[in-house]
Amino acid sequence: MRSRDIYFFVFVVLLTGIALSIIFAPGGRWLFDRDVAIRLGLDLRGGTQVLLRAAEPVERSVMQTAAGVIERRVNGLGVAESVVQLSGTDRVIVEIPGIANPEQAIETLRGTGKLEFIDTNGEFLTAGTIVRTTGSPNPVALLPTATAPLTGTEPTATQPISPTAATGPIYQSITDGKDLDLNAVQPPQISGQSISNQFAVSFAFTGESASRLEQFTAANIQRPMCIVLDNQVFSCPVIQAALIGGRGEITTSTRQDAEQIYTQLKYGALPVPLQVESSRTVSASLGQNSVDASIVAGIVGLTTVALFMILFYRLPGVLATLALLIYTAISFALYQLIPITLTLPGIAGFILSIGLAVDANVLIFARLKEELRKGKSLRVAIESGFDEAWPAIRDSSVATLITSTILFMFGNTFGVSLIKGFALTLGLGILLNLFTAVVVTRTFLHLVSPLPFAQNPWLYELKDAPGMRYVRETA
Amino acid sequence: MDKLVKLRYWWFAISLLVIVPGAISLALFGLRLGIDFSGGALWDLQFVERAPGQLDTERIRAIFAAQGFDGAQVQLSDTQFEGRTVAGALVRTRPLSETEPEPQRQNVLDALRAEYGQVTQQSLQTVGATVSAESTRSAIIAVIAACLVILVYLTLAFRRAPHPVRYGICAILAMIHDVLVVLGVASILGYFIGLEVDALFLTALLTVISFSVHDTIVVFDRIRENLINRRPGELFDDIVNHSIVQTLPRSVNTQLTTFFTLMALLLFGGETIRNLVLILLIGLISGTYSSIFNAAQLLVVWENREWNRWFRRSAPPGPEASTA
Numbered sequence A: 001m002r003s004r005d006i007y008f009f010v011f012v013v014l015l016t017g018i019a020l021s022i023i024f025a026p027g028g029r030w031l032f033d034r035d036v037a038i039r040l041g042l043d044l045r046g047g048t049q050v051l052l053r054a055a056e057p058v059e060r061s062v063m064q065t066a067a068g069v070i071e072r073r074v075n076g077l078g079v080a081e082s083v084v085q086l087s088g089t090d091r092v093i094v095e096i097p098g099i100a101n102p103e104q105a106i107e108t109l110r111g112t113g114k115l116e117f118i119d120t121n122g123e124f125l126t127a128g129t130i131v132r133t134t135g136s137p138n139p140v141a142l143l144p145t146a147t148a149p150l151t152g153t154e155p156t157a158t159q160p161i162s163p164t165a166a167t168g169p170i171y172q173s174i175t176d177g178k179d180l181d182l183n184a185v186q187p188p189q190i191s192g193q194s195i196s197n198q199f200a201v202s203f204a205f206t207g208e209s210a211s212r213l214e215q216f217t218a219a220n221i222q223r224p225m226c227i228v229l230d231n232q233v234f235s236c237p238v239i240q241a242a243l244i245g246g247r248g249e250i251t252t253s254t255r256q257d258a259e260q261i262y263t264q265l266k267y268g269a270l271p272v273p274l275q276v277e278s279s280r281t282v283s284a285s286l287g288q289n290s291v292d293a294s295i296v297a298g299i300v301g302l303t304t305v306a307l308f309m310i311l312f313y314r315l316p317g318v319l320a321t322l323a324l325l326i327y328t329a330i331s332f333a334l335y336q337l338i339p340i341t342l343t344l345p346g347i348a349g350f351i352l353s354i355g356l357a358v359d360a361n362v363l364i365f366a367r368l369k370e371e372l373r374k375g376k377s378l379r380v381a382i383e384s385g386f387d388e389a390w391p392a393i394r395d396s397s398v399a400t401l402i403t404s405t406i407l408f409m410f411g412n413t414f415g416v417s418l419i420k421g422f423a424l425t426l427g428l429g430i431l432l433n434l435f436t437a438v439v440v441t442r443t444f445l446h447l448v449s450p451l452p453f454a455q456n457p458w459l460y461e462l463k464d465a466p467g468m469r470y471v472r473e474t475a
Numbered sequence B: 001m002d003k004l005v006k007l008r009y010w011w012f013a014i015s016l017l018v019i020v021p022g023a024i025s026l027a028l029f030g031l032r033l034g035i036d037f038s039g040g041a042l043w044d045l046q047f048v049e050r051a052p053g054q055l056d057t058e059r060i061r062a063i064f065a066a067q068g069f070d071g072a073q074v075q076l077s078d079t080q081f082e083g084r085t086v087a088g089a090l091v092r093t094r095p096l097s098e099t100e101p102e103p104q105r106q107n108v109l110d111a112l113r114a115e116y117g118q119v120t121q122q123s124l125q126t127v128g129a130t131v132s133a134e135s136t137r138s139a140i141i142a143v144i145a146a147c148l149v150i151l152v153y154l155t156l157a158f159r160r161a162p163h164p165v166r167y168g169i170c171a172i173l174a175m176i177h178d179v180l181v182v183l184g185v186a187s188i189l190g191y192f193i194g195l196e197v198d199a200l201f202l203t204a205l206l207t208v209i210s211f212s213v214h215d216t217i218v219v220f221d222r223i224r225e226n227l228i229n230r231r232p233g234e235l236f237d238d239i240v241n242h243s244i245v246q247t248l249p250r251s252v253n254t255q256l257t258t259f260f261t262l263m264a265l266l267l268f269g270g271e272t273i274r275n276l277v278l279i280l281l282i283g284l285i286s287g288t289y290s291s292i293f294n295a296a297q298l299l300v301v302w303e304n305r306e307w308n309r310w311f312r313r314s315a316p317p318g319p320e321a322s323t324a
Helices: A002-021 A061-076 A102-110 A207-219 A257-268 A282-312 A315-337 A344-371 A378-410 A419-450 A464-473 B008-029 B059-067 B102-116 B129-157 B164-193 B199-228 B237-267 B274-303 B319-323
Strands: A048-056 A081-085 A093-097 A115-118 A169-174 A186-190 A199-204 A224-229 A232-235 A247-252 A274-282 B040-047 B073-081 B085-091 B120-128
Touching: A002 A315, A002 A419, A048 A061, A048 A102, A061 A081, A061 A093, A061 A102, A093 A102, A093 A378, A102 B102, A115 B102, A186 A257, A199 A257, A207 A247, A232 A257, A232 B199, A247 A257, A274 A282, A274 B129, A282 A344, A282 B237, A315 A344, A315 A419, A344 A378, A344 A419, A344 B199, A344 B237, A344 B274, A378 A419, A378 B199, A419 B102, A419 B199, A464 B008, B008 B164, B008 B274, B040 B102, B059 B073, B059 B102, B073 B102, B102 B120, B120 B129, B129 B164, B129 B199, B164 B199, B199 B237, B199 B274, B237 B274
Parallel strands: none
Antiparallel strands: A048 A093, A048 A274, A081 A093, A115 A169, A115 A224, A186 A199, A199 A247, A224 A232, A274 B120, B040 B085, B040 B120, B073 B085
16 A cells, blocks of 8 residues: 555545535535535426517617616526526516416516607506507507417416407607616615605706607606506606606605606616527426436446446445445535536536546456456556546547537527437546546555455456465465 | 458448448438427417327318418327326427417417317417428538537547548548438438437437447547557558557447446437437447547558559459558
């Protein structure tokens, strides 16, 4: 036994300890309160992934604004770990995990939020009414496809459609949401002018909308003006004074109302309409089934491999199985630490990498047996077994690394993003493999082989090992 | 065991026996493309109030058609719902509308519920035409890129052996063998049991490529080593044969362990990855076969320049020809 082996052994034990402390970290929190809870992909926990694309050609900067708006809306859903990501010049990828009705959530997100102030000729409209406006005379909600009678047994969350609006009047739009100066929209403040507590949201329009708004408000003081978002009446405040230069504020009696108005004004409008180009939705129960299936497959796979290795290679097989367990522990610790989101193909990649981890050991043990047959002593046979097997292990690992890298790059194309997880766990597995199969197994073999019980050819699946006899006689 | 190289033309014949029917199927039926590459929508539905066998595909097709999804393909399945087995269906249709997908989805589900009571949507994927075209393009690029990079790497790795390019090319030929086997089998299975080529299939194919090369490298590595220690007068044929015999236990054992893990995945791993695992299983067996019985044997064919003999009437290609 050499001191190098002892150092390696201590290192391996430490590493395994760290790995286990990450895997079993209480509450998924590790050193410095780092979140190391295992992350499951949408296919395992249920959820939805959507690729939204701008309906018309846009600049990347416009798309960035759109992604920002969507991100704020997603955050509004209060779902943890959702992802909003710009892809290319005109696409946004949205991922929302574990949500009950993902399709409707997506509908809410991609609503363009067309904001209009309309002239209702003095009429107060109920909030929620769908109206036709000059800016948008044919809202989708009023089109025949959407109004087809619903025969479902479950209530749907589709907006009830006000019958008067279907054929109703077209209201005059005073402003266009595009002209709203978002920087001028200020969060609600307690209004100083009023006796009772009132909350005010200030805003400002620019361009033509500003002048139209000024004219209209000057002529209609004490009459209502309705705020309409996506053809749906949101609120109908009464005009108190002319809005000079398109600047003004909306006052309400409760903070809640004010905040709602503020959110709608500030984040209501998407700069460009978005289309659902592709989407993938998985229910939570299907995800749970997949998790259960993967766990069973993983345990069965590991057990059969371990049994095979032990029955076939005996002592080295036992040590390789130990190395395999360490490999599994370190892999999962890395998934949790980096973190790598586990998907179904990702788990398949991991289980496959177990097969490869074993392959490296099989290569080494086959060489070890050959060397022992030639009459080399155990120590020398172990060393040359590793040295001889190394070029094959190295070359084949590099070849697999190459393909997993290409798979990973290819996985950046949205339609096939599933395979990214597979490439990641497989590639990581190969790298880790080089460590566990080579360093860990070698250290174990060196530590165990000098022990008296290990001087038995049967343990190496041999009838006779001349070199071993020599060691026994001189010992 | 010492006749492995002598019998090389028989091994090639066995390969052709698998590849030719696959190639014919590819030519006649092509591949059944999944929605990832052809675009479309895939609905995974669960009919909670119906036991397996109580569903009629024609009726479901009609319901989809009434909601504007003509030509839906319906495949019935058994699924688990709260511990009991209920009827399920995988329905493939054209993609959902890009501008208004939600009303369409609601209408289909409502129509199904009117007929079958409680129906849950397990998963729904829709892929538009642009996305599927992009995926197809990157799939082709990925396969070609993988082949080229591996060829370059192998040539570098075997630069000390005589004729390093041969090793790379023979490895690639063995790899093409495996790709043809997998594509052929996929085409046949696609025609008979409806196996679809999707993103996961491509993952499996690229993995098969890398494993095929992996196996070939192990055999080639032995040949490289034995060539360095070549005794005077030793035939190249014998060195290759010897190298194959030496690596055979490893090839069989590795194949067995991978086979066990894949079988575990196939039996217990769940529906979603079943096709992936099936393709991997076929590909890995083909990969081990081609590394031993094609790649290494092709090196011998090349070394002896046997193609000069192929078209000579006096010496027909056959096992005995190789002893010359």
